[in-house]
Amino acid sequence: MEADTETQVLFERPQAMQPVRMHYCPGCTHGIVHRLLAEVMDEFDLVERSVGVAPVGCAVFAYEYFTCDMLEAAHGRAPAMATGVKRVRPDLFVFAYQGDGDLASIGIAETIHAAARGENISIIFINNAVFGMTGGQMAPTTLPGMRTSTTPEGRDLKLAGNPMRVCELLAALDGPAYLARVAVTNPRRVREAKRAIRRAFQAQLDELGFSLVEVLSTCPTRWGMPPLDALKWLDDNMVPYYPIKEFVVAEGLAEAE
Amino acid sequence: MRKMIEGSRAVAEAVGLCRPDVISAYPITPQTHIVEDLSQMVADGDIDAQYVRVESEHSAASVCLGAVAAGSRAYSATTSQGLMLMAEVLYNIAGMRLPLVITGVNRALSAPLSIWNDHQDTMALRDTGWLQLYAENSQEVLDMHIQAYKISEDDRVLLPVMVCMDGYVLTHTYESVDMPTQEEVDAFLPRYDPLYKLDPDDPYTLGAFADPSLYQEMRYEIQQDALGSKAVIKEAARDFKASFGRWMGDVLDPYQCDDAETIFIGLGTVVGTLKEWVDVKRGQGEKVGALKLRCFRPFPLEELREALGNAKRVVVVEKAVGVGAYGIVAAEVRAALYGQANMPPVTCAMAGLGGRDITFETFEEMLKRAQAGESDFFAGMRAELLEAS
Numbered sequence: 001m002e003a004d005t006e007t008q009v010l011f012e013r014p015q016a017m018q019p020v021r022m023h024y025c026p027g028c029t030h031g032i033v034h035r036l037l038a039e040v041m042d043e044f045d046l047v048e049r050s051v052g053v054a055p056v057g058c059a060v061f062a063y064e065y066f067t068c069d070m071l072e073a074a075h076g077r078a079p080a081m082a083t084g085v086k087r088v089r090p091d092l093f094v095f096a097y098q099g100d101g102d103l104a105s106i107g108i109a110e111t112i113h114a115a116a117r118g119e120n121i122s123i124i125f126i127n128n129a130v131f132g133m134t135g136g137q138m139a140p141t142t143l144p145g146m147r148t149s150t151t152p153e154g155r156d157l158k159l160a161g162n163p164m165r166v167c168e169l170l171a172a173l174d175g176p177a178y179l180a181r182v183a184v185t186n187p188r189r190v191r192e193a194k195r196a197i198r199r200a201f202q203a204q205l206d207e208l209g210f211s212l213v214e215v216l217s218t219c220p221t222r223w224g225m226p227p228l229d230a231l232k233w234l235d236d237n238m239v240p241y242y243p244i245k246e247f248v249v250a251e252g253l254a255e256a257e
Numbered sequence: 258m259r260k261m262i263e264g265s266r267a268v269a270e271a272v273g274l275c276r277p278d279v280i281s282a283y284p285i286t287p288q289t290h291i292v293e294d295l296s297q298m299v300a301d302g303d304i305d306a307q308y309v310r311v312e313s314e315h316s317a318a319s320v321c322l323g324a325v326a327a328g329s330r331a332y333s334a335t336t337s338q339g340l341m342l343m344a345e346v347l348y349n350i351a352g353m354r355l356p357l358v359i360t361g362v363n364r365a366l367s368a369p370l371s372i373w374n375d376h377q378d379t380m381a382l383r384d385t386g387w388l389q390l391y392a393e394n395s396q397e398v399l400d401m402h403i404q405a406y407k408i409s410e411d412d413r414v415l416l417p418v419m420v421c422m423d424g425y426v427l428t429h430t431y432e433s434v435d436m437p438t439q440e441e442v443d444a445f446l447p448r449y450d451p452l453y454k455l456d457p458d459d460p461y462t463l464g465a466f467a468d469p470s471l472y473q474e475m476r477y478e479i480q481q482d483a484l485g486s487k488a489v490i491k492e493a494a495r496d497f498k499a500s501f502g503r504w505m506g507d508v509l510d511p512y513q514c515d516d517a518e519t520i521f522i523g524l525g526t527v528v529g530t531l532k533e534w535v536d537v538k539r540g541q542g543e544k545v546g547a548l549k550l551r552c553f554r555p556f557p558l559e560e561l562r563e564a565l566g567n568a569k570r571v572v573v574v575e576k577a578v579g580v581g582a583y584g585i586v587a588a589e590v591r592a593a594l595y596g597q598a599n600m601p602p603v604t605c606a607m608a609g610l611g612g613r614d615i616t617f618e619t620f621e622e623m624l625k626r627a628q629a630g631e632s633d634f635f636a637g638m639r640a641e642l643l644e645a646s
Contacts, residue, residue, distance in 0.1 A: 056338075060370070072370055075285075075338055076313070106283065106313040106342075134284040135293065138310050150284070150296040150310055160310050 014038035016047045018065050027220040027227025030058060030126065032184045034065055036194045037124060040201055050093040051085050053078040057099035058132040076107020079114035082121045093204060095122040101131045104140040104166050118175035118209035122200045125166060125212055128219040129238060136222030140164040143241055167214050167247045177208035177250035181242055183216040185231045199253060208250045216242055258436050264395045264427040265290030267434050268360055271402040273304045274442040278329035281309040281320035285339040286372050287424040288362040292334055314339035318346035325355040326463055328454030336424060337364035337378045344382060350417050351386025351479065353463045356409035357417040358402060363525065364424040365611040373612020374424040376524065376576035380585045386479050388486055389554040391421045391524040395432035397505045398422045404493040407446050414486045423526040437501060445500045487555045508557035510549035511564055513539060517546030519624065520565055522590060523574040524550045527615050534620050550586065558593045565594060568601045572627050575607040583633055608636040
């Protein structure tokens with residue numbers, strides 16, 4: 001029988017991913033983003049020379065899911081800690097994985113200054129418009145009128161301020177080499193998200209400077225809706241407020257594709 | 258009115274009854290229910306306060322500082338890492354002599370990461386100039402917040418108060434509490450009438466530069482008023498009893514200590530477990546007592562001397578470690594007793610770190626090792642883990 005000799009592995013778990021069950025809620029898109037990150041690490045052959053920085057938030061256990069070295073940060077301090085690692089070991093690939101509470105709220109200063117310095121690190125930023133882990137409180141990225149446990153009547157802009165568009169904010173700086181906002185709500189967008197993560201990684205590998213990919217994500221648990229409804233809600237509500245696009249592409253990066 | 262509610266809810270309702278003007282907080286486990294309940298109460302119009310959702314605890318503390326400086330009553334709550342992030346501003350609040358109450362929900366510090374209870378976080382802030390009260394149960398933590406504003410805003414004190422409550426053990430458990438009415442609290446705690454505040458018609462500068470010719474005297478005054486606040490804390494407890502009929506101690510609360518040969522000292526919820534255990538031991542004819550250290554700052558030096566004077570042995574149940582030295586509370590208890598006639602040996606038993614349960618078995622181990630003459634040790638250890646490393 002010749003069939004056996006023609007058997008090929010067409011799909012498998014990336015080497016960069018631990019073979020463990022994740023703690024994320026059903027329907028949460030953290031899992032997809034973890035997978036994309038791991039696939040790109042594999043494709044660039046980075047597993048043996050990467051250091052990831054895990055945040056405080058739902059992804060606090062990210063160190064359980066990747067096979068590279070991981071460092072757990074104090075809340076919001078991942079860009080500064082990643083800076084320290086990268087300065088000592090510029091030969092390593094250094095990334096941070098952070099949510100909107102970690103990156104845009106308590107750690108916004110670290111984020112802005114790492115970007116302004118043009119630190120040669122890469123950040124995956126999960127924006128699901130809510131503090132998931134602590135119980136669904138208002139985040140800096142919570143949409144106007146959106147109900148959370150600390151805006152029970154909906155986010156009133158007069159009382160609770162305006163949402164922050166992180167990519168647009170960072171795009172005003174000269175440090176970033178690559179900034180993009182993506183979503184993972186359907187297969188086409190997942191592919192586009194992976195392409196953005198590839199370009200962000202490429203920016204670091206080419207020593208072009210700071211790179212960040214903002215991924216619009218769902219939180220079915222804290223939004224209080226089934227996973228499919230959450231995907232639709234994201235497309236209908238978050239995408240108009242947070243446009244999906246590349247904000248900064250450093251000169252020279254495009255040719256690297 | 259008696260209610261069966263979560264400890265966090267009891268705090269939120271008590272704070273609401275104190276009529277804060279400004280509430281500012283950043284959510285952190287296991288403090289979240291307190292600030293969520295308060296945001297709901299503000300949204301429902303039950304509390305006439307501004308609720309400021311800030312980006313970090315550092316800003317939460319700073320918003321409160323500004324709000325009090327402008328002459329209002331403010332509130333925040335946090336825990337562990339959040340409390341550490343507040344630390345810089347907490348020194349400023351005390352140094353500017355601004356009355357404020359925050360709830361310090363007790364939780365272990367990173368690393369390793371832990372969300373469970375111990376006392377390392379608030380103990381690290383014992384020298385900030387904040388007064389620190391530790392609550393045993395839901396009723397006490399509820400009552401303590403009402404007393405805390407009274408103490409903090411007293412012209413003889415003008416120092417902030419941190420009400421410390423054990424994470425999960427107290428924040429997430431349901432107990433029956435007697436919730437006072439708004440009228441009762443209003444009668445006990447009048448609206449805040451600041452001695453001084455930011456006001457262009459009567460200008461002040463707060464937090465100004467103090468060169469070496471001034472700084473030491475300003476710190477001296479903080480120290481004197483912090484020490485003197487002990488009398489105000491006692492007065493508040495007495496007045497509270499007169500108004501509400503409840504007494505859970507002032508700076509200390511002794512339980513079966515009068516004839517006790519061995520006195521265990523604890524802070525917070527562990528005192529409840531200690532009292533149960535003392536009952537069991539008394540039933541077996543052993544003269545054991547429990548002493549609740551309700552107020553850690555100011556440190557009740559004279560009161561401890563008196564309470565411990567006749568004991569043959571003292572065991573301090575420590576839920577924090579003065580790493581590189583001893584248990585933090587035990588070191589201070591020893592200092593208090595130093596040089597006293599018939600000074601009892603003080604054993605420092607560190608336990609319950611990172612949320613490990615302290616049970617009757619833990620107390621039995623502490624007692625045995627104290628009787629055997631051990632002075633400083635960790636109790637309730639998993640020997641197999643240490644051997645493995």
